[in-house]
Amino acid sequence: MSAAARDPPLAQEDLLLAAAYVYDAQYNRNIPFETSPQAVRLYYLYNHWTMQAATYFFIFVDLFLAVFEDPAVYPLPFLATSLVEVLCLLVFFGRLVHFAKVTPRNVFWKDTKNICIMIAILVTLIDLIIYGALKISNVNSIRWSRFLRPIFLINFAESRQIRRVFRSIRNTLPEITYVFLLFMFSVLMFSLMALKLFGDRNLRTVEGSPYFTNYLEIVFDLYVLVTTANSPDVMMPAFDFSWWYSLFFITYVVINTYLFMSVFLAVVYNNYRKHLKNEIRKLAYMKRHKMVEAFNILKVKEGTEFVVKEAQWKQLVKLVAPDISTSHRELLLRVSDEEQKGYVDKKAFVRLADLLNIQVIAMRIQTHPLEHWMPHVYNSAVSLFIRSMVQHKGFVWTYDVIILINAVFIALDEENPLISYAEWVFLSLYIIEILLKVYTYEPRAFFAKTQFWNWFDTSIIIAALVATILNTSLKSASQYNSQQVLDIVFILRVLRLIRIVDSIQRFRVIMNTLINIVPTMLTFGGLALVVYYMFAIIGMELFQGKIQFFSRNSTAHHALECGNPALKDSLFARAKYCKNNFNDITSSFGPIQSPPKSMERRPTPLTSMRSKWRKKCDLSSLHFLSVLVLNFILLANGFALVTHQAAKLYFIAFHVVVVIMIINILIAFILEAFFVEYSLEKSEVETAIERKIQELGVGIQEEELRDGKLIDNMETNENDLGGEEITKKKSKGLMFKIASKRYRTVDALLQRMFEAEILPEDDGPSVDEILNLSPADVYPKNPTFDSAA
C-alpha cells in the first residue's frame, strides 16, 4: 500500500508545511521556530500507526477496568486494578507530552482537549489515592472518577470524528432545549388533562393500582408513551371505560410522538448540516492557508512570478510521501507542471495536498503465475475450457442456485446424518469455486484489497472449514459438540449466504453505500460507547442489587418477584424481565441450581460439562455490556421496571440523550450520506490526473480491471527508476488508474465541493478569522431552487 493510497493520520497539508520548513532548514536559508529534522521525525513517530494503536489499546484497557473493579464481574484486588490504571494514565501523559513536543507551545495550550486530558489524569489520580487510603482504613467510598474515563476516548487527537459529533451536539443544545421545553410543556398539559379526565373515575390499571391519580406519575407515564414503550397498557383502562377517550390518546400520540419527534430530528439535522458545513469550510481554509505558507517558504522568483523549482518540489514530495513510486511521482509532476517548464506555479502547488491524497493505483499487467511456471499446461485445451467456463455468467448463476439450496439445507434439522453430510458437500463446492477462480484470475488481483467480496468469501469459507473440522474432531474424540464452536459454525454457514446479494446489481449499489457508511458508523459506535459507559457507571451505583435474577427452577425466597417485594405480581416479574438488572453479576443472589430439564436428554458427561459451562457463562457476564443491552431493551419496553423517582429521572435523561440526541444525529448522518451519494462526481483534481494518465497512454480500461488482471502496486524505493521516461513504463506493463470513486466520506466530498468554490488566487482569510467563522455565515443570502429543498 502506498502512502498516497491510505488516509493519512495527519493531513497532507500539515506534513507538507512541516517538510517545507525542514527542506528550508537543510538549505540553511533560515531556521524557523521549533522546526528541525528531528521535529519531523517526532511528527512521524507521533502519527505512526503503532503509537496510535497503543494509545487506543490503553484507552480500552482503562475502560474495561470496570469489569474487574468492585462491584466486579471478575474481582481483582484493588492494588492490581489501580496499578493498571496508573499505567494507563502514564501512557496518556506520555502521549500528551509527545504531542506537546510536535506542536507550537501557544497552539498546544490553547487547545481545550489537552487541558481536558490533563485535568482528567490529575483528578483520576487524586480519586485513586483517596479511594485507596479509605480502603486501607476500611471505609467504602465510590470511585466516582470512573465516570471520567470516556474523556480519554473523546479527547485524544485521533478521535477527531467523535469530537466533532460532540461539538455538534453542544452546538445543537440551545435550539433543542427550546423545542424540548415546548415538548415538555405539551406533556405537562396533557397530563393535567388526563388527571382531570381520569383521576376521579376510580379506574384501575391491569395490575390493580389506581389509574392516573398522581400528577407526577401521569407525567412519567405519558412521557414513556412518547417512546411507545407502554402502549397500549397505559391507555387500556380509559379505552375500556369509553372509547371516546382514545381520541385523547390519539391526539397525544400525533402531537408528541409524530410531530415533536420529527421536529427534534429536523432541528438536529439542520444544525448538524450547518455545523458540518462550517467545520468543513474552516478545514478548507486552513488547508489553503498552510499550502500557501509552504509555498511562500519554498518559492523562488522565475520571470515575473514566484514558483517552486522542480528539484525542490521532488525533494518535498520524497520527504512527505517517501513510499510512493518514482513513476507515480513523475505523474504528479506532470499534472502539476503541465507544460514541463521545470517549475510548479502557486496555483498548481496548492493542489499538491489533494494530488497526494488521490489514490492512484499503479498496476503492472501480470501474467498468471501458473502461466509463468508451466505455460503448456495452463494454456492447454482443458485449462482454457475451465477458464472460459469460470468466466462464463452461468458459473455465477450455478453458484447462486447452490447457495439457495444450501439455505434450505441449513434450515433443515441438523440431526439427520444426510444433512450433516450435505454440509461437507457444500463446503467442498465453495472451496472448489475459490480454487477455480484463483486458477482463472491472477491471484494477486483476486486478493487485491479493493476486492471486498473475494476477501469476505474466502475468509468465511476458510473459517467455516476450520470450525467444522474442529467440531467434527471434537465430536469423534469426546462424543461432545462444543456449543461455542457449533454456534460459530452456524453463524459462518448463514453468513456465506450473504454472497447472493452481490450477484444482483441493484442490491450491490445499496450494499456499497452501506459499506461506505461503516467507517463513520464506527464513530457513532465510539459515541454510543461513551454515553452507555457513563450511564452504566451511574446506573450501577444507583440501582445495584435492586432487582435480582433467579433461574427458572429456583426455589429461593422472592424468586418470583425478582428478589424485590415491590415487584410482586407485577407484569415485570411475570414477563420474566428479572435479568434486566443493574447488578454486577457476582453479587449475592443464589447460584444457578440446575439446568432446565430439557438440557438433560444428552449423555451425562455432556450434561455436566454443559451445566458447568452455563454456570460460568452466567457468572461471567461482563457487567457493563449487560447494562448496555439492558439499555437497548429499556428503550424499547423495560420502563416498567422503574419504581422510584430517581430511576424515573435516570430513564428520562437516558431517553433524551440517546433517542433525542444521538439517534437523531445518527439518522441525520445516514440521510446526509445518502444525499451525498446521489450527487457524487469526480473532482477537478481527479479529472486532471485522469486526463494526464490518458495523455501519457498509461491508463487502464475499466473492463480490463473487471477481469481481475491487475494488481496493486508493490513497487518500493528499491526498484526506483529515477528520471526515466514515464511512457517507457508501458512496455513494462505498468499502468495507472484512479482508485474506486466510491471510497469517499461525506466530509471529504463536502470539503472538495467547498474547495472547488475557493478561487485559485484566493489565499483565504487569516487564521484568526478562520477559527471564528460562524455557522450563520454559511447560509447563502439568496437560496437557489436547488439548494433550498
Place this chain on the structure above:
Amino acid sequence: MSAAARDPPLAQEDLLLAAAYVYDAQYNRNIPFETSPQAVRLYYLYNHWTMQAATYFFIFVDLFLAVFEDPAVYPLPFLATSLVEVLCLLVFFGRLVHFAKVTPRNVFWKDTKNICIMIAILVTLIDLIIYGALKISNVNSIRWSRFLRPIFLINFAESRQIRRVFRSIRNTLPEITYVFLLFMFSVLMFSLMALKLFGDRNLRTVEGSPYFTNYLEIVFDLYVLVTTANSPDVMMPAFDFSWWYSLFFITYVVINTYLFMSVFLAVVYNNYRKHLKNEIRKLAYMKRHKMVEAFNILKVKEGTEFVVKEAQWKQLVKLVAPDISTSHRELLLRVSDEEQKGYVDKKAFVRLADLLNIQVIAMRIQTHPLEHWMPHVYNSAVSLFIRSMVQHKGFVWTYDVIILINAVFIALDEENPLISYAEWVFLSLYIIEILLKVYTYEPRAFFAKTQFWNWFDTSIIIAALVATILNTSLKSASQYNSQQVLDIVFILRVLRLIRIVDSIQRFRVIMNTLINIVPTMLTFGGLALVVYYMFAIIGMELFQGKIQFFSRNSTAHHALECGNPALKDSLFARAKYCKNNFNDITSSFGPIQSPPKSMERRPTPLTSMRSKWRKKCDLSSLHFLSVLVLNFILLANGFALVTHQAAKLYFIAFHVVVVIMIINILIAFILEAFFVEYSLEKSEVETAIERKIQELGVGIQEEELRDGKLIDNMETNENDLGGEEITKKKSKGLMFKIASKRYRTVDALLQRMFEAEILPEDDGPSVDEILNLSPADVYPKNPTFDSAA
C-alpha cells in the same frame, strides 16, 4: 376579505387566461374554442366554496356509511344505506359532469382521475345491485366495493395535495422495493441464524411455548422486533440462557431498526424532494405558458413591442378579481407599469398572477369606537391610566403568573368547595383581561383574522364560561354533574394554559412554524384516513368476532380469554387487551352488566343515569374509528394478538404501508417545512410591491401594526373611487401592507424560487415537454457546496 388575500381555489393564471378569452370574445375579435361568459360563470360556480364544501360533505357521508352498514354500529336497513350511497354517487357524477363542462374535452378524457372516479361510480353501483339482489334472496355476500370509497377522496380535483402524496409514494416505490428486499433478506438471514442458534436449545417463551423453533415464526418475531413492539419479550429466553446471545439481538437491532429504517427515510425523503421539485417546475412552466398565452390574446403593437393597454389590463383584473379595491388595483398597475406609460409590457404582464396572489392588506387607521362615541370619557385620566396599564409589560407578566397559579388550582382536588369557587375567580379574571384589551386596543384590530392568539383566547374563555354555567345549572337543577360537560370544562380549563407559550418569544417562533405546518398536516390526515379506512374494512371482513370484550365483572364463559380459547393464559388476555378487537361493537357479546363499584358512591338517580350513559357510550363506539385507534395501538404493541398466518401478513402489510411509507413521508415533509423556514425570504415581486408602496408613501410600519391599530380592508366596490390619485388616500387613513411573510407553504416557496430562475423573456418549453419533465433532470450537473449538504 379581498379576493387577492385568500388562496384561490383555481390558480390565478387559469382565471387570467379564461378572462383573457372572455375579454377577447366581448370585443368580437374572435370566439375561441368553448369559451364564453357563461363558461367563466361555470368556472366560478365550479370553484365556489359551497360547491366544494358540498362535495366534501358527500364524500364523508359516503365514508361514514360504514358505521351503519352491516356489520353495523347503529344498524340501518340496507335500503336506507344504499339510497344514501346512490345519492352520494349521483352527487359525484354531477360534480364530474360540471368539471367536464369547464374543461376542454381532450384534457378531461386524458385525465386519469376522472376515469378513476367514473369507474369507481360504476363498480360501486354494480356491487350495490348484486349485493341487494343477493340480500333479497337471503344470500350473504361481501360489500367489497366499500374498499373503493377513499378513491373519491383522493381523486376529486380539490385534493391536489393528497394526490401528490400518492404520486410521490408511487414514484418512490421502485427504489423502496429494492431496499425493502434487502431488508427482508437481512431479516431472513438473521432468522436462519436464530433458528440454528436457539432452535435446538429447547428454550421456552414466557408463555411456555417453544422458543424459536419454527422458521416462519422466527421471521415474523424478528420482523416485529424491528418495530420494537415485542422487545424485550422476544429476547428474554435467549438472554436468560446466556447474555452472549444479546450480541445477536444488538447486531440485529442496530442493522435492521436503526440502519435500515434510516435508509428507508433517506430514500423516501430524497424521492419526495426530487418529485416535489419536478412537480413544482412543471407548475411554474405551466403558469408561465398560460400567462404568455393570455398575453398573446390581449397584445397590441405599441411602437416596436407588443403590449397590453392599461384599459384592457384594468378590465381583465376587474374580471378576474372583482372584489379587490380600486386603490389596490391602482397599486398593482403602478407596479406593472412602473413608468406610467399607459401600457403593460410582456415582462410585467406575466407577473400579474403573482401580483394578484400577494396578500396586500389595505388598512384604514381607525380610532377606537369608544373614542368616537364618547371621546371625553375615553381620553379621561382614569381611562388613559387603564390603557397605559394594559399596554405595560407588567400586565402580560401578571397574567402569566395568574395562569401558573390557575394550573396549580386545576391540579388540586375538585371536591374542595374553595377550589371550585377559585375557578369562578379565574374565569372572571380572564374575562376582565379580554375586556380590558378590547377597551385599550381597537376591537376590529384585536379580532383581525391574523390575530390567532386573541381568537384562541376569547373562544376558549367564552366556551369555558358557557360550559361552566351549564354544568352549574345542571348540578343545581338535578344534583347531577353531566360527565360530558364536565370533561369539556376540564379540557377547556387546561387549554387556557397554552396561552403562556405565547408570552415567550422563542416558543412563539416554534409555535408559528408548527401552526404553519397544520394545513399540510391535514393532507396527511386525509392520507391516513384513506389508508386506515382501507385497512379497517379489510380487517373487519377478516377478523370480526375473533376476539370479544367482556366487562370487568362479567361472568360469561371465556370472559378471561377474550372469548377465544386460543388466547387462554396468554399475556394478551392477562394484560386485558380484549377491547382491541376488530368486531363491530354491537356483536354478540354480553351487555355491560354493572358499573364498577366505585361508580356507585353517588346518589341513586345519578348512578342510574350514569350507568345508562356508559352503556350507550360503550355500545355506540363507531366501529371504524375504534379500528383506527386499534391500529395506532397495534403499531406500538398489539402484535401479540396475532395468532394466525393471514393476520401476520395483514400486520406486516400495515407496517410497511403506514410506518415505512406514510410516516416517513410525514417526517420528510416536516423536515422540508423546517428547512424552508430557515431559508425564507421576500420574493422579487413582493419586494417590487413593497417598494412601490413605500414610494407612494402609503406604507405602514411594523410597530404600528403591533399596537393593533390596523384593520383589514373592508372596502368594497360600493366606495370605489375610480381613477382618483392613490396618494390622496393617505389623508383618509388608508394604508397598504404586505401580509404576514410566514403564511407560505413549502410548495409556494419552492415555486417562487424556481420562477425566480426562469428568465423573464423565457416562454418555457411546450406543454407536452412540460408534462413529460422527469425528476432526473432536476438535479444539477455540478452540485454546489450549499446545495449538496
